[in-house]
Amino acid sequence: MELRRDVFQAIADPTRRAIITLVAANAMTPGAIAAEFDSSRQTISKHIQILTECELLGQEQQGREIYYHFNPQKFKEIADFIEPFRNMWDDRFNTLEQVMKKRMNK
Amino acid sequence: MERKTKIKAEDGKQEIWITREFDLPVDMLFMAYEDPEIVSQWMGTQVLKLENRNHGSYLFETTDLMGNKHRFNGTIHEVVPNQRITRTFEMENTPFPIQLEYLEFEALDDYKSTLTMHVVYKSVDDRDSMLKLPFAQGINMAHNRLQDVVGRLK
Numbered sequence: 001m002e003l004r005r006d007v008f009q010a011i012a013d014p015t016r017r018a019i020i021t022l023v024a025a026n027a028m029t030p031g032a033i034a035a036e037f038d039s040s041r042q043t044i045s046k047h048i049q050i051l052t053e054c055e056l057l058g059q060e061q062q063g064r065e066i067y068y069h070f071n072p073q074k075f076k077e078i079a080d081f082i083e084p085f086r087n088m089w090d091d092r093f094n095t096l097e098q099v100m101k102k103r104m105n106k
Numbered sequence: 107m108e109r110k111t112k113i114k115a116e117d118g119k120q121e122i123w124i125t126r127e128f129d130l131p132v133d134m135l136f137m138a139y140e141d142p143e144i145v146s147q148w149m150g151t152q153v154l155k156l157e158n159r160n161h162g163s164y165l166f167e168t169t170d171l172m173g174n175k176h177r178f179n180g181t182i183h184e185v186v187p188n189q190r191i192t193r194t195f196e197m198e199n200t201p202f203p204i205q206l207e208y209l210e211f212e213a214l215d216d217y218k219s220t221l222t223m224h225v226v227y228k229s230v231d232d233r234d235s236m237l238k239l240p241f242a243q244g245i246n247m248a249h250n251r252l253q254d255v256v257g258r259l260k
Binding site: 090 | 109112117118134149150
């Protein structure tokens with residue numbers, strides 16, 4: 001059984017980031033995606049599988065072909081992980097500002 | 107309320123930029139980094155040592171809600187008053203490698219200033235784990251202390 005995929009692990013790979021960039025512009029078939037790379041079709045197919053498992057890519061059947069598209073919602077989750085860090089600094093800086101304003105008014 | 111702090115963390119890079127505009131003259135902003143008592147107030151930490159000069163160093167100690175003590179230290183490489191501080195940052199007794207911080211202070215006008223922190227980590231993974239730290243801990247300890255300080259100021 002496959003281990004549950006980590007989104008951060010998924011986007012750590014440059015080929016997978018390139019695949020995301022490609023399908024973000026247009027939904028594509030696995031063949032069309034593979035044609036953009038020098039790697040074997042199997043390798044690309046493995047990358048697509050990883051991206052699909054962690055829901056960065058979605059699948060859609062159109063006739064006999066499967067099209068992969070980008071899942072912006074999942075990508076937003078990645079952006080959101082920086083939020084607590086940003087909030088931590090923002091709170092610190094807010095306090096800094098208040099402490100200094102108080103001193104200036106003395 | 108809109109967050110005034112901006113974070114730039116590009117995918118696959120081992121660095122981040124933290125920028126913030128303050129309603130403070132640049133010398134007041136710089137003083138908040140220079141004066142041990144003020145640092146202690148806004149960072150919510152005890153300042154055991156702070157030598158803000160070239161070849162200087164600092165040592166902070168924070169006590170969490172459980173009473174555990176956490177130490178943070180670093181070497182201060184360069185200090186240019188109201189302009190720049192270059193220093194390292196280490197969380198003692200943690201697996202996180204030491205990071206390098208470039209702090210740039212800039213006056214926008216007589217009443218406003220900007221701080222830019224450029225932080226360089228040992229690797230991309232180290233950066234990402236550090237960014238996820240407040241997220242993983244749920245409630246950050248320093249953050250809690252801060253809430254107390256802010257509460258008292260109000």
